[in-house]
Amino acid sequence: MASLLLAFLILQFVQTNCNVDGGSIELGTSLVADAQSTTNPWYSQSKMFAFGFHPQGSSYVVAIWLVNSGETTVVWTAYPDDPPVSPNTTLKLTHQGELVVSSKQGLDNKIIASNVSSAVMKDNGNFVMYNDQMGVVWQSFDYPTDSMLLGQSLFGGQQLVSSVSKTNYSSGRFRIKMQIDGNLVMYPKNTEDDYASAYWSSGTFEHKTSRNYLYLNDTGLMLINGSNSDTIKYFYTTLNYPVIYRATLGDDGIFRLYFYNDSNSSPIIVWKKTDCPCTVKNICGLNSYCTLNHDQPDCVCLPGSDFVDLDFKHWGCERNFTKAMCKSGKENDTYYHMVSEEGLLCEDYPYYRAITHFKEECRDSCLKDCDCDAAFFKNSFCERYKFPLRYVKRVYDEPTTYLSFFKTIRVNLKATSVDKEMMTSSSKKTWLLVLVISLVFSMYSCISLSFTGYFVFKFRLFKYGRLLERRSLGLAEDLILQSYSYKELKKATHGFKQELGRGSFGRVYKGSFDKASRVIAVKRLEKMVEEGEKEFRAEMQVIGKTHHRNLVRLLGYCAEGKERLLVYEYMSNGTLADRLFRSETLPNWSERVQIALDVARGILYLHEECKTPIIHCDIKPQNILMDDFWTAKISDFGLAKLLMPDQTKTFTMVRGTRGYLAPEWQKNTPISVKVDIFSYGIVLLETICCRKNLEVQVSNMEEIVLSTWAYKCFERGQLDLLVGDEQVDMATLERLVKVGLWCIHDEPAFRPSMKSVVLMLEGITEIATPPCPISV
Template sequence: MASLTAVFWIFFLVTVTSETAVAQPDDLNMIPLGSSLFPVTQPTAWYSRSKRFAFGFFQTGEGYKVEIRIVGSGNGITVWTFNRDEPAVSSNATLDFVNGKLQLKHGNQYQTIADHPSKSALSACLLDSGNFVLYDENHALLWQSFEFPTDTILGGQILYSGKELISSLSQDDQSSGLFHLKMEYSGNLVAYRVDVTSETYWGPFNVSYSNNSQLILDNFTGTLSLIEPSDSSLVQVLTSAISRIRGNIYRATLGYDGNFRLYTHSFDAVTLQFKMRTEWEAIDDLCDIKGICGFNSYCTSKDMEWNCSCIPGFNFIRDLSSLSINIYGCEKNFTGGMCINGKEDAARNSMTPVSILGEDRPYFQEYQGNQDDCMKSCSEDCDCDAATYSDLHCSRYRLPLMYLRNATFTLSIAFIKSPNPQNDHLKKEVSWLTFFAMSLSFVTYSSVVLACFGIFMFKFHVLKYKKLLLQTRTTGLIKEFTLQTYTYNELKKATKGFRQELGKGAFGAVHRGSFDKGKSFVAVKRLEKVVEEGEREFRAEMRAIGRTRHRNLVQLLGYCIEGPKRLLVYELMVNGSLADLLFKGRLHPNWNDRVQIALDIARGILYLHEGCEAPIIHCDIKPQNILLDQFWTAKISDFGLAKLLMPDQTRTDTGARGTRGYMAPEWNKNIPISVKVDVYSFGIVLLEIICCRRNLQVNLAIPEATLLSGWAYQCFAAKELDKLVSWEEVDKTAFERVLKVALWCIQDEPALRFPMKIVLRMLEGLVDVPIPPCPSDE
C-alpha cells in the first residue's frame, strides 16, 4: 500500500509540474508587439523575470544565433537553439515580434521562429522555467519553446511521444550531432547513434506500450520520470529526487558524446553566480556506447577517462581538438598488396594481433585448424581487413569496423591487416640497389645510347610515328596502374576463341572466360571499333577504374595491349545485369532485395563522387550497366564514358554522353556538368527498380503513364501510389520514402538534387525525406 502511495505521489508531482510548466504571464515581464532584438546594439536579449534565462542573439564563432541560455555563469549555458543546423547570421540581422509572429530577418530573408497557424499572437514572454511562449489577446497559449526541444529539457518540460533530443556536434558547436534520445510512439525511451545503427546503447525504458508515454523532469525535486498520463499507476523513476530548494534550475542534456546527464544550477549568494553540478549520468562508461569512436577506432577507459584510438595502420579522419573523444573514426594510412585473381600479395601486409573486442558481423566464417591458418587466409583475401579466431573458427571482416573497444581478456584472438614494417627497409634496399645499377648503366652505356638515339630517330621517326605515339600513351597508363597483363593468345584461349558472348556494347562485345582449368572465371571486354575510338574507350576505362576498389564497382583485373588490340579483363558477374532482372524475368525480385540493390548502387556512386582521389562522373548510370554477382550484390560497370575531375574541381565542360532516358537535362543545355548528372540517372534507375518497369514504356492502358518519371510524381501528388505498385508485396511507408528520394534525384535543376551522401542516408532511413517539388519546370 505504501509503494502505491509513493507512486501516486510521484505522479501527482510530475502532473502538477507539467501543468504549471506554462505559467500565467507576468504583465511586468510581457513582450509587446513591435519589439525587436539586435545582435550588437541593445537590446540583444529578453530576460525572464528572475534574470535566470535570456532569449535572444548570442555570438557563436563569427556570427550570431537565436538561443535560450541560462545566464550568470560565463557566457551562459545554451538550452535551446533556433535552426541549429543553419549558418549563423551576421550582425545586421534583427529579431522582430510583428504581425502576430516572431521573425528572424537577415538580408532579404525572413524566417519564422514562433507563430500559430491560425491565430495571431499579441504578446510574448520568457518564463522563469526557461520556456519562451506566445499568447493571444486572452492570454491563451499559442506557442512554446518547450514543445520543440533541441538537446535539453528543463525542469517542468515534457518530452512527448515522437519527440527526441539530438546531441550537439561539440562543446562549442550547437549543430545537430550523432546521438539521439527518442521517446518512441511504441512507449520506449531509447538512445542511439544515428549514423551507425538502429540498435540502442541505452534503454529501452517504458511504462506502457502506448503512444502517450512521456519523459518529464520535475522542476521542484529534479526527478526524471517516465509516466503514462492516462494511468497514474504507471510511473518509472529514472533518477531519485535531488533537493527541494526553491530557485534551483534542473537541466537534462544529451551531451555531444552521447551521454544523457542531469545537472543542477544553484545560485551562490556570495559570488552572485549560478554553480553547476552533475547529479546523474545515464552511462557510467562511455565505451559502452556502441560506435562511440566511429569507424575503425576503439574506445579505452581508465580512471574515469575515456579515449579513442585508431586500430594499427589507421589515422584519425580529422583532428577535432575541441572534442575529448573523436567520434568520426579512422581511415587507412597504407595501401595493401596487389590483388590478382582474387588473391592479395600477402608480403605487403602484416596481421597484427590486437586486444580489441568487436560485435561486427563477419562476411565469411569457416573452420580453421589453428590461428596461423586464420591469419594467412585473411592476409591473402583481398576483401579481408580483420579476422578473429575462436573455437576453431576463423571469421573475416571488411572495413569499416564499428563496434570496437579495448579488452584486457577475451577468448577470441583478433588480428588487423596492417602495413608490413619490413616493407620500408626492403624499399630502401631496393631503391639503393636500383640507383646504383642505373648509375652504372648510365656511365657505361651513355655513349652507346646517344649514338643509337640519333640513328633510331632518323630511321624510324617518319615510318613509325603513329605507332610510337600510341605506345607512348599506353606506356603512361601501364606505369600509372598496377594490373595483371595478358597476351592476346592467353585471352583467346581463356575465352575459347571468344565464342561465349555475354553482351555487346557500343565499342565491342564482352565474352566469358576462365583460367586455372576452369577454377576462376572472368569477363573479357574486347574493343572492336576503329583504333581511335577503341583507344579512347580503353583509356577512359583504365583511368576511371584503374585505381578504384569498392565492393559495389566491378573490379578490373587486367588488360591486354598488342598492336591495335585492346582488351580489358573483369571479374565475372554471374547473375547478369539489373535490366535482365527487372525487365526480362517473369518474377520480379521482392521489395527488400530491390531496396538492397538500390543501396548497393548508391554506395558505388558515392564512392566514385567522394571516395576517390579525384571525383569521377560515371555519365552512364542505367540498369544495363549494373551487374549482379553470385551473392546478388549490385556493382557498377562500363566506365567508357566516365569523366574525371580535378581534386578541387566540381564542374567540367564536355560533350553530351550517356543514354537517352537516363541523361540529366543539363546535358542538352550546353552548360558545365557536375556529379549531379549521375544523381539524376540514379533517380531514374531507382524509379525503375521500385516500380519494376522501364522509364519509357509504350502501349499502356493509361497513356499518361508512358513516361514513368512524370507519372510517378502525378501519382505521388494525387496520393494514388497504388497505381505504381501492388501493396501486397511492398511496405507502403518504405515505398513512399524511396519514391520521394527518387523524385528529389530527378529534379531538372541540379542544385535541387541532393548529393549522393544525403541520398544514401535518406534511403537508409537515417535522414527524413522532405516533400519533393515537381521534377520538371515545365
C-alpha cells in the same frame, strides 16, 4: 496635460521595445545581435532565463540561456544546424504577428512563428507565443535541442541531440530518443535505431502500447505512461524541498541531470547515464577504441591505423598502409602480418560469422580473405569485419577470453649476420666483374657507333611513314580526338554489316582497326539536328577529352557531307537495358547498387568536373553500357549539349527519349543539368526494381507507372513490394528510393545536384522525406 501625454508616450515605448521586467513581449519589439545582445535580451519574470542573441565565437545564435552567478548555460537554440548569424542581425516580433530573424541586408529571413499576438519568456525556460485568443501557437519546449527543463516532456519520436561543445551549439555526435515502442535509448547521431548502435536504454519495451514520455519536474526525472499518467520508471527522485532541475545530453554522449539550490548556485550532477564514458559508442570515432586515463576517456588507434588528426582524436583513425591486390580471389598473404590484441570487442554487425574452435583458424581465415581487415574470436565464434570498424571497445572483465586479429603490412626482416658475411665476401668479386663488363661494353660501343647514325635515320624515316600511313587507335588518340573519313569507317565496319543495336538517332555497328586487333563501336547518326559543321566539330573535340571510368570513351568522329558518325570503345557486355529487362539472370542487389553509383559518378563528372560542363540529355538504360568487368559506363553523347564554364542554363530543341524527359523540356524554358538528374531518377528506380517505368502487364493498376507506385509504397512503408521476394538491405533500398523520388521532382530547383545525389547514395548525408511526384 502635456505631462500626461509625455508619460503615456514613455509607457508605450517601454511596452513595445523593452522586456526589462519579464512581462509580455508585444508586437513591434525587436533585438539586435551585438555586444549588448546578452545584456538586453527578453528575460523571464524571475530574471533566471533569457531569450535573445547569444554569442558563439564572433557570431551569434538565437538561444535561451540560464542566467546565474555560477555560469551561463545555453539550454535551447533555434536552427542549431544552420550557420550562426552575423552581427547586426535583427530578431523582431513584427506588427504582422511574425517572429522573424533577418540580416542587416534583409536577405535570408527566417520566420520562427506566425499568427502571433504576444510572447513571454517563462520562468521554467519555455519561450511561448500566443494568438489573440491566448492559444499557444509556438513554444520552445516543442522543439528541444540538447536539454530538458522543469515541466518539459519528451514524447514518442522526439529526441535530444548533443551540442558539438560547450561553446559550439551546433548538433553534435550523440542523441537520446524517446522511441515509439516506449523505450528511451541513446545512440550516436546519424545511425539507425537498432541494437548495434544503442549504448544505453531504459528497457521499457513491455510498455510499448502506452506511448510513454520522459518528464522532468521539481521532484526529478521519470518515465510516464501516456495512457493513464502512471509513473513507469523513476530515473531520479527526491523528497526534499523543491529544487530546479536541468537534464542535458553532453557533448561526450552522457545524459546528466543537474540541480540548482537557487538561481545563483552552480549546478550539481545528481544522476547520469552512462556511468563510464568509454561505454558511449563512437566516443572515439572509426577504427579506434576508448580507454580510461585518470578517469578521463582517451582514444587509441587499432593496429594498422593512425589518427586522422592528432589534435582531434575523437575524429577516429585511418589505415596507414596501402592494400595489396588480390590474386585469384584470395588475399596476397605474403604481404600482410596479423597483429593480435586481447580484451577488444566489436559490437557492430560482422559481414561473416562462423563457428571456429581454434583461434589460429580464425586468424588465418582473415589473412586469406580479401575483404577481411580484422577478426574477433570469442567462445568458439569467429567474426570478420571490414574497415572502417565502429563500436570497438576495451573489455576489462576476463580480457583474455576476447582475442582479436588485425591485418597490417608485413615488416621485412633485417639481414642476419651470416647474410652480412656473405655480402662482404661477394662484394670483393663484384668490382672485378664490373670492370670486365665495362671494358667489353666500351669496345662494343665503339664498334656499333659507326652504324648508329645510319640506322637511326632509317628507323625514324620508317616510323614517320608508318604514322602517316596508319590512322588507327594509338598514342595520338590519347591526346586528341581522331577525325575519320567516311570511307575509313565503312571499311572498318565491313560496310556497316554487324549491327549491335539501334536508337532514336541512329544505329551502332561493330568494327575494328589494325587487322581486328582493336575492336570499336561505330554509331551512324540518321536523324541529326541541323548543326553547323564548326559547332559539331567543336562539341566532339570537347566530349573527346572526357576521361572517366564510368564514361564510354569517345575515340573519334566523322563529319563528311551529310554523314555524321561517332567512334566509341567497344563494350562487350551490352546495355543496362538488356541486363534489367531482357536477361534471364538479373543482376543481384549489390550489383544494382554499384551500377546506380557508377552511373551517378559518371554524370557528376560531366556536370561538375569537366572544364566545359556537359548536359548529356539522353540518360536511359539503353545508353548505359557494361564493360568486361561489368562496370557501368554512360555512352551516346550524340545529343549532349555543352555549356560555357560560367553558364548554368541554355536553350535547345527537345532532345532525349520519351519517358525519361524532364517536365521543363515541354515548357519551352531554359534547360540545365537538372534534366539529366530527372532522367537519372527514372533510371535509378528502374534499376532498383528491374522493370521499366511504364509497364502495362501488371497485376495491379497502381503498378503501371513505376515512379508513382514507388512513392505509394514509400508512403505506406511497403518498399519490400518493389523488390518482390528478393532479399535486400531495406535501409539501402529506402535510401535509393528516396534519392530517386527527389531526382524526379517537378521543379528543377528542388532536385539535388549530382554531387548531393552521390553523397546521399553513399549514405554520407541524410535524406529528407521526398514529396509526391506530380509529372510522372
